Amino acid sequence: MSPVAFAALDGAAWTVGLLAAVWARNEWELSSHSDGGGAAVTSVLIVVAVQIAVGLLVRLYRGRFWVGSLEEAKHLGAAVLCSGAVLLAVSLTTSGLTVTPSVVLTATLLTVLICETVRVLVRRGLESAMRAINPDAERVIVFGAGEAGRQLTRSMLFEPGSRYLPVAFIDDDRRLRGRTLSGVTVLGSREDIETVAATVRADLLVIAVPSAGPEATTVVARAAMEAGLSVKVLPPLAELVESWVGFTDLRDINITDLLGRRPVETDVAAIADRLHGRRVLVTGAGGSIGSELCRQIHRFDPAELIMLDRDESALHSVQLSIHGRALLDSPDVVLADIRDAVTMRTIFERRRPHIVFHAAALKHLPMLEQYPDEAWKTNVIGTQNVLDAAVHSGVETFVNVSTDKAANPISVLGRSKRFGERLVASVSRSAATGTYLSVRFGNVLGSRGSVLMTFADQIASGRPLTITHPEVTRFFMTIPEAVELVIQAAAIGRQAEALVLDMGDPIRIVDVAHQLMELAGRQTQIVYTGLRQGEKLHEELFGDGERDVRPHHPAISHVDVPPLEPELVSSLWTVVDPSEAMERASRTVAATPVTPHEAPIVPAQAQLVLTVPAEPPLQVISGQHQTERAAQ
DSSP states (O other): OOHHHHHHHHHHHHHHHHHHHHHHHTTSOSOSGGGSHHHHHHHHHHHHHHHHHHHHHTTTTTTOSOTTOHHHHHHHHHHHHHHHHHHHHHHHHSSSSSOOHHHHHHHHHHHHHHHHHHHHHHHHHHHHHHOOOOTTOEEEEEEOOSHHHHHHHHHHHHSTTOOEEEEEEEOSOGGGTTOEETTEEEEEOGGGHHHHHHHHTOSEEEEOOTTOOHHHHHHHHHHHHHTTOEEEEOOOGGGOSSSSOOGGGOEEOOHHHHHOOOOOOOOHHHHHHHHTTOEEEEETTTSHHHHHHHHHHHHTOOSEEEEEESOHHHHHHHHHHHHSOOOSOSTTEEEOOTTOHHHHHHHHHHHOOSEEEEOOOOOOHHHHHHOHHHHIIIIIIIHHHHHHHHHHHTOSEEEEEOOGGGSSOOSHHHHHHHHHHHHHHHHHHHOSSOEEEEEEOOEEETOTTOHHHHHHHHHHHTOOEEESOTTOEEOEEEHHHHHHHHHHHHHHOOTTEEEEEOOOSOEEHHHHHHHHHHHHTOOOOEEEOOOOTTOOSBOOSSOTTOOOEEEEETTEEEEEOOOOOGGGGGGGEEEOOHHHHHHHHHHHHHHSOOOGGGOOOOOSOOOEEEOOOSSOOEEEETTEEEEOOOOO
């Protein structure tokens, strides 16, 4: 029904209410003194005019509310009571023009009852007409009888195109047992999933608790799978475009739901205040972290978001994900390589960013073991180029994206990122203005080239899953969580430090593999290949001598980073003959003591030697490496 029709129905309800009240007041006669027909008609005209005016004011007659909903009932009640109050005031201040005050009170109560009853009946009729059962629909158990579960159930039942038929609720709140919501009954708790599934002949279980943590999700999902059910989930509320939940929001359960962690709560107000109206530049904007950075930064309405990357296809993808179009002809996308110092200086001079998030890097550990000079050019020299440009242009906040592999590094990747942290620390001490800091976190679930992507491809193709070691563990976090930490750093980070997220307990890679196979419903062989050069059995979040201090946030640590003077960088890169590199590396190894967990490895061939003073001495040799850290 249209809003105009409901306005007419409410006017009719007032007419019926007033006439019924007058009739009762005058002992079932409409011709008695002041409460005769004339006074009743005048009262109807006044109250209907006020009802429509108030209804329009609160948007009751603009199609804003669902018919028969609690929100509509509250606004309808307010409009009727306001109209009755106006009529009562007129009745008290005039004589004979309108009905008596007692009639007004009776009529108001009758009108509320009539209006609400009509809407409930209309809603029931609409739902009955819309509830066309699809014989091919999947029979669904909804886990969670809260607001999200109720909205989802109504969406499944009444929205056109629904492929789902809810047949039962499951909820751990035993007080809800037996309660019926939209015709669907709460039949048990998570312990009853198998029994309920068999009773209602369900095909699918939907976890409709957007706030559920990974532990609860894992338990419920495993119970559902053991009962032969498929599993889908509602994403966290922060990922929903609309506040109203519908069946179109459902997605398949994934490894992030099972292995992810409850995200660290960030200070959204501080982030918004820091980014709103500012010019923000993101290097590596097309990468997994950089693209999510751009999407989240865009939500805070910066004056300008400058997305810089050397990969034009990656820039196309991130621009498309933000704006829904990607013509690549606007100034928000910048095609450039951070290795080019002159170009970096020119871009920063022209665009004058206030805040810089430096996410550009080479990150694949085995590849950088083969080509250490590429890691040096991008992760070290490239970072120095961006830092120089930032200092020259007067950047206010510079956040460098690092990795847990920079803590006690034994790989080319780890050492190059540790160089980046130390260069940032050095600039923070020498720059006249601005805050310069780093953010360090572990492996990111679902990023390009991550172990999840590799495993998913191997499972899909039926190939064995390759794992380096049965006991190898890694810290994991989701891409949104990693990005929230990076953005939060701009608000709470201090000079010359690295922020480290409390990532909970490390997860065994073999457990990840088994979870993925269980989700895919397919088992495949696991092959252990052995730790590769530069890999640790267990990653670390803190290096030797770093203290876990949390002055601002209970889940974010602040560690001091020693500086590395930029003037030394150019002297650390020397290309030599392989035999000469071998000889120099051997001499250095013989002369310097090492700790047991960082025993040097001398490769068969070499092309590149990197020597870093103080913290720590380092030699990187064509695809291999060696390091010596002085005994503490």
